[in-house]
Amino acid sequence: MKRRQFLISSAAFTVALAGALPAFAEWKPKRPVNAIVPYDAGGGTDSIARAIAASMSEALPVPVVVVNKPGASGVVGATAVANAKADGSTILITSGGSFVLNSVMKDLEVDPFDDFITIGQIGDLTTSLMVPVSSPFQTIDDLVKAAKAAPGSLRWAHTGRGSFHHVAGQGFLNSAELSAVDVAFKGGSATRAAVIGGQVDFGMIGIQQLSGFTDQLRPLALVSNERDMFSPDVPTFEELGLNVPLISSPIVVFAPKDTPDDVVAALQDAVKTAADSASFKELMSNGNNAPSYLSGADASQKLLQMQDDARAIVSKLN
Amino acid sequence: MDIFVGLATVLTDPVILAWIFGAAVIGMIVGAIPGLTASAAIAMLVPLTYYMDPLAALAFLYVIGKSGRYGGSIAAILFNTPGTAASAATQIDGYPLAKKGQASKAMKVATISSVIGDFFGEFVLIIGVAWIAAIALHLGPPELFSIYLAAFVVIGSVIGKSVLKGLASAALGVLIKMAGLDPVTGGERFTFGQVELTDGLSLVPLMIGIFVLAEVFEQLAKRSAPPEITEEPDDQASRDRNRLTWDEFRPCLPHILRSSVIGTVIGMLPGLGSTIAAFVAYGEGKRSAKNPEEWGKGALEGVAAPEAANNAVSGPSMAPLLTLGIPGSTIGAILVGVFMIHGIKIGPTLFVTSRELIYSLFACGLIGIVFYGLVGYFGAANVGRFITRIPVNILYPVIMLTAVISAYVSRGSLFDVGVMILFGFIGWGMKRFDFNPAAFVISFVLAGGAEEAFRQSLRLSDSGILIFITRPIALAFLLIGIAVVIYRVRSLRAKPEAPSLKDA
Numbered sequence: 001m002k003r004r005q006f007l008i009s010s011a012a013f014t015v016a017l018a019g020a021l022p023a024f025a026e027w028k029p030k031r032p033v034n035a036i037v038p039y040d041a042g043g044g045t046d047s048i049a050r051a052i053a054a055s056m057s058e059a060l061p062v063p064v065v066v067v068n069k070p071g072a073s074g075v076v077g078a079t080a081v082a083n084a085k086a087d088g089s090t091i092l093i094t095s096g097g098s099f100v101l102n103s104v105m106k107d108l109e110v111d112p113f114d115d116f117i118t119i120g121q122i123g124d125l126t127t128s129l130m131v132p133v134s135s136p137f138q139t140i141d142d143l144v145k146a147a148k149a150a151p152g153s154l155r156w157a158h159t160g161r162g163s164f165h166h167v168a169g170q171g172f173l174n175s176a177e178l179s180a181v182d183v184a185f186k187g188g189s190a191t192r193a194a195v196i197g198g199q200v201d202f203g204m205i206g207i208q209q210l211s212g213f214t215d216q217l218r219p220l221a222l223v224s225n226e227r228d229m230f231s232p233d234v235p236t237f238e239e240l241g242l243n244v245p246l247i248s249s250p251i252v253v254f255a256p257k258d259t260p261d262d263v264v265a266a267l268q269d270a271v272k273t274a275a276d277s278a279s280f281k282e283l284m285s286n287g288n289n290a291p292s293y294l295s296g297a298d299a300s301q302k303l304l305q306m307q308d309d310a311r312a313i314v315s316k317l318n
Numbered sequence: 319m320d321i322f323v324g325l326a327t328v329l330t331d332p333v334i335l336a337w338i339f340g341a342a343v344i345g346m347i348v349g350a351i352p353g354l355t356a357s358a359a360i361a362m363l364v365p366l367t368y369y370m371d372p373l374a375a376l377a378f379l380y381v382i383g384k385s386g387r388y389g390g391s392i393a394a395i396l397f398n399t400p401g402t403a404a405s406a407a408t409q410i411d412g413y414p415l416a417k418k419g420q421a422s423k424a425m426k427v428a429t430i431s432s433v434i435g436d437f438f439g440e441f442v443l444i445i446g447v448a449w450i451a452a453i454a455l456h457l458g459p460p461e462l463f464s465i466y467l468a469a470f471v472v473i474g475s476v477i478g479k480s481v482l483k484g485l486a487s488a489a490l491g492v493l494i495k496m497a498g499l500d501p502v503t504g505g506e507r508f509t510f511g512q513v514e515l516t517d518g519l520s521l522v523p524l525m526i527g528i529f530v531l532a533e534v535f536e537q538l539a540k541r542s543a544p545p546e547i548t549e550e551p552d553d554q555a556s557r558d559r560n561r562l563t564w565d566e567f568r569p570c571l572p573h574i575l576r577s578s579v580i581g582t583v584i585g586m587l588p589g590l591g592s593t594i595a596a597f598v599a600y601g602e603g604k605r606s607a608k609n610p611e612e613w614g615k616g617a618l619e620g621v622a623a624p625e626a627a628n629n630a631v632s633g634p635s636m637a638p639l640l641t642l643g644i645p646g647s648t649i650g651a652i653l654v655g656v657f658m659i660h661g662i663k664i665g666p667t668l669f670v671t672s673r674e675l676i677y678s679l680f681a682c683g684l685i686g687i688v689f690y691g692l693v694g695y696f697g698a699a700n701v702g703r704f705i706t707r708i709p710v711n712i713l714y715p716v717i718m719l720t721a722v723i724s725a726y727v728s729r730g731s732l733f734d735v736g737v738m739i740l741f742g743f744i745g746w747g748m749k750r751f752d753f754n755p756a757a758f759v760i761s762f763v764l765a766g767g768a769e770e771a772f773r774q775s776l777r778l779s780d781s782g783i784l785i786f787i788t789r790p791i792a793l794a795f796l797l798i799g800i801a802v803v804i805y806r807v808r809s810l811r812a813k814p815e816a817p818s819l820k821d822a
Contacts (some may be wrong), residue, residue: 047655050364072516073499076731079513103505107511111737113682127339155778161504183777185500186770188656193588199458199778211658212643251557282369287658 019140027088027266035253036089038077040070042204044125044287048251049093049284051123055274061268066093074161075108078254082115088263092120094243096166096252096303099223104310105162111304116254117264120271121294121302123284125249127165127171128207128222132198133215140220140225141242143202147178153181157194159205168247171313172298175243185214192217206314207231207251208288210260223247229290245309252299268296320673321444324681324711326675328377337374338682340690341381346698349389351724352400354360359386359653364659371659376679381686382437383649384632387592388690390556390760391428391625392698395421397717399530403521404592404628406759411613418616422560427567427618427624431574433691434624438578439585440687443673444680450586450634451641457587457776464795465587466768469594470623471799472528472758473601474806480627480752487754491761492520501770502777514733521763523725524736526672530721531742534714536749570622573603577623581630589767590643597760599627605806633683640676641666665803677701678773 011193012139033056037049047063060174069077074094088201099112110116129140137143158166161184165263173180183200185191190210195203196216207228210219219234223244227236235246255264275293284291294302325740328334348359360379369373390405395412408428426743455624457465474484497508498518509515577599584595604613605624611619638644643664644650657664662672669676748755779785786792 042654067730069732070517071729072513075513077517083551111411130631163501172518181777181780184504185774186501189643189651190589191636191646193455193642194458196642197455197458210642212663212667283659286661287655 001248003268025124027263029060029088031060032062033060033087034084034094035064035066036069036077036081036084036090037066038069038074038092038094040068042130042276045093045095045251046287047287048123048284049306051171051280051306052093052253052271052274054272055233055277055280058277059270059273064091066191072158073102075102075110078112079110080235081254082110082237082256084256086258086260088255088259088267090256092116092254093268094252094254095125095164096121096251096299097125097306098256099246099252100303100307101162101167101247101310104307104314107189112254113300113307115257116301118296118300119253119255119264119267120275120296121252121292121299122271122275122280123251123289124292125164125251125289126206126207126222126224126228127168127226127248128210128219129169129202130192130195130205130210130217131163131202132196133218134198135201135218137202137220138218140242143220144176147176147180147262151179152181154178155183155200156200157183157185157191157200159191159204160184164247164249165191165204167310171245171247171309172221172223172237172242174223174313174316175237182272186283207234211288228286230288245308245313247309250294250299250302252303291300319454320677321680323674324677324679325684327678328681331788334377334682335369336505337370337378337691337733338381338686341378342693344387344530344539345382345385346389346392346690346693349386349405350392351720352487352697359647364652364656367656372662373678373682375656375660376653376675377682377686379649379653380636380679380683380728381689383653384629384683384686385690386649387628387632388429388432388436388625388694390628390641391432391621392425394429395424395621397530398533399721400525402592403525403626403763404627404631405610406494406525406529406593406756407596407624407628408621410600410756411615412615415621418558419517419613423566423622424564424618426560426562426695427621429691429694429698430567430568431577431625431628432621432694433579433630433687434574435578435630436632436687437684438575438626439582439630440680441521441633441681443636444631444677447637447641450637451490451666453586454638454642454644455587456791458789459771459778460789460792461795462589463768463775464786464799465590466616466764466771468795468799468802469590470764471802472605473597473764474504483752484617484754484757487748487758488761491758494524500635501766502773514731515781518766520729520734520739523734524741524762525759526721526725527738527741528745528748528759530605531738532745532749532755534718534721535742535746537710537714539746540554542808562819568815569608570619573607573619573623574626577603577626578630581627584627585631585634588638588642590629591635593763596624596628596629597763605802611626613732633680637681637750640664640668656665660700703743 001146025310035049035075035285037046039045050066053066067078076091078094078099079125081090081092102108104110117193131137156169158169160166161163185194188206190203191203192209207222210217210231221230221237222234223246225238225246228234255267273292275291281291341653360382386402390400391408393399393406394409395416398409398413400406400409411426482522498505499516506516513621521690561816580599580602581595584590598625603619604610607613609617623653635650643654645654654664722735725735745755775785786796
């Protein structure tokens with residue numbers, strides 16, 4: 001009885017939805033869309049991907065199913081999507097920043113620009129320079145002075161060589177002409193704990209990870225062109241007069257290269273609608289992530305710029 | 319006193335009780351199925367929790383984690399397959415017990431030990447959460463490395479008959495673990511250009527290969543010999559054999575208590591986890607046992623020790639998680655995400671902002687332990703009697719099939735199936751030539767974290783080794799390690815042939 005009512009009402013809902021969304025009339029997917037997330041379930045990118053997939057399922061006539069295909073810092077999943085049938089049934093949701101940095105650092109079989117069409121950016125994780133509250137450094141200036149006084153004496157933490165935190169941190173050191181010893185920790189939480197515990201002098205930590213730790217950590221500057229919505233008191237490097245390249249981790253939806261234009265258009269519309277939905281915004285802001293939508297073209301432009309910046313930084317690494 | 323308020327809240331809410339009960343059962347099932355880990359199940363269930371009340375959502379996942387750690391012992395005892403990595407130590411004695419037709423008895427001991435260990439850890443958490451968090455914060459890479467080193471030494475006593483072959487097995491485990499990305503430079507090591515190898519080999523397929531496939535091959539090799547798992551001729555005899563008496567259980571008690579302490583301490587330390595706790599408890603239990611010669615051949619104490627320890631980890635590991643945001647396990651990492659989704663900010667202020675919720679969550683943990691204990695004692699223990707009646711020519715093909723599926727599903731990768739088969743042959747070879755598969759797996763588990771901590775320490779100290787001596791906590795654990803070595807050398811000299819030769 002109840003089940004039947006549910007079926008009827010959901011069918012009616014679907015019909016109403018289909019009628020309300022004429023933009024998707026050209027593409028009639030027969031199968032659910034598989035959204036490959038190239039990381040383990042439960043991580044930051046995964047939770048954002050699951051949130052956008054849920055919202056996209058409402059905007060498309062078929063559900064969007066998240067499939068985790070972890071391995072080799074996201075390369076395994078990306079390769080699988082690049083080789084999948086280009087008919088819209090398989091898309092990739094990943095950290096565009098990591099993908100680009102990976103392709104700069106290593107010789108990959110897949111390329112974010114040659115093998116994929118960028119559908120859109122749904123979020124952007126930014127990193128920031130943080131010190132423990134007990135640190136003598138009140139400002140970036142203090143830190144720069146101390147590092148210049150004794151080159152190579154400071155220790156800093158990041159989440160692994162080649163991660164966007166590492167490359168962004170190195171970008172800061174280059175722009176201020178400093179040398180410091182980097183120590184890799186596994187993941188953002190371990191990095192944050194190392195900074196709070198005073199194991200290192202400073203660390204590059206995602207600004208959203210400040211949430212709940214404002215009494216333990218002092219963020220000095222943000223790697224972004226605008227201040228963070230949730231930590232508006234933290235200045236950007238640009239404001240402080242340092243030209244640090246904008247290396248971040250935009251969460252980007254990609255489709256395989258040969259996906260037909262009408263499918264790409266439908267996917268782009270669905271991503272835009274989903275990124276705009278109240279439920280997606282709420283899930284994002286609960287994790288202190290500012291929703292930041294960019295169209296496929298804009299996102300692609302941003303990634304190309306990041307690729308250039310990263311190449312310059314990486315070429316100076318030993 | 320907050321815990322009593324929490325208990326009152328939870329006990330009067332039938333909906334939450336239902337979620338906890340569901341979690342206890344689901345956790346046991348996913349824990350018992352090798353390869354289907356509790357963390358994978360939790361990750362799949364996370365979207366469901368978006369729509370749940372925060373307490374119900376957190377309690378559901380927290381209890382799955384607890385009962386999953388226990389559930390792993392079921393497969394370890396019955397099939398010589400650790401259902402979760404944390405139960406790999408349980409099979410050393412659990413499977414020989416099953417072969418003797420005492421699977422139900424072994425499972426009863428596993429259940430009681432898990433419940434006691436889990437309660438112990440949970441009480442320590444409730445009483446000392448703030449204190450545990452303060453300790454965890456002071457553990458940097460040098461301290462962690464010293465702890466890893468002490469763990470290596472303590473676990474050394476599982477090394478069997480030949481010290482040389484045991485050490486060789488351990489060295490092989492370390493070597494295999496080196497494949498993948500260098501933790502400091504991020505460069506590739508031993509990957510031979512294979513994309514799949516850049517993450518290193520994963521534990522699940524490797525362990526299934528070494529333990530399960532090796533056992534299947536062993537059975538194939540002696541097909542003509544009479545099967546070891548026999549059909550039960552007499553129900554009454556089987557029932558008698560599986561009745562757990564107080565006289566049998568009493569010697570387990572000191573081991574359960576010691577292991578509960580070991581598990582609790584390891585749970586407080588960020589990043590070590592239940593697998594290491596179980597092996598350390600097994601090693602220490604065997605070292606201090608009155609009957610070390612029986613360990614490895616089906617000693618009930620050998621089941622009790624690791625099972626108490628791996629569950630004792632569960633509670634205390636919540637302290638660094640809740641107050642510092644350091645997840646001790648994959649399940650912990652997922653829980654952090656769930657807190658965020660519900661807009662609860664993890665961190666030192668959590669106990670001010672959400673005190674009631676947190677103590678209610680701890681109360682759910684206590685109730686969850688009772689639930690999985692009851693289900694396990696009266697339910698799972700009876701499964702054992704049924705399984706031992708399945709003839710080998712059906713049982714082993716089924717195990718083989720389960721092994722292949724398990725290796726595949728954990729990452730959806732055929733490469734992992736290949737890894738499992740390869741290590742099946744390696745494990746079989748190791749058994750035939752008296753090498754030590756357990757020592758191999760343990761060093762594989764420990765080597766990654768130990769190397770990372772060691773190299774981080776050297777980055778911090780400009781490659782100076784003194785960093786391990788000038789930091790007091792690091793020094794203390796180094797001394798513990800040295801003391802254990804001295805003790806063992808002395809006891810070997812005192813009775814030159816007793817435990818070292820009769821060891822399994």
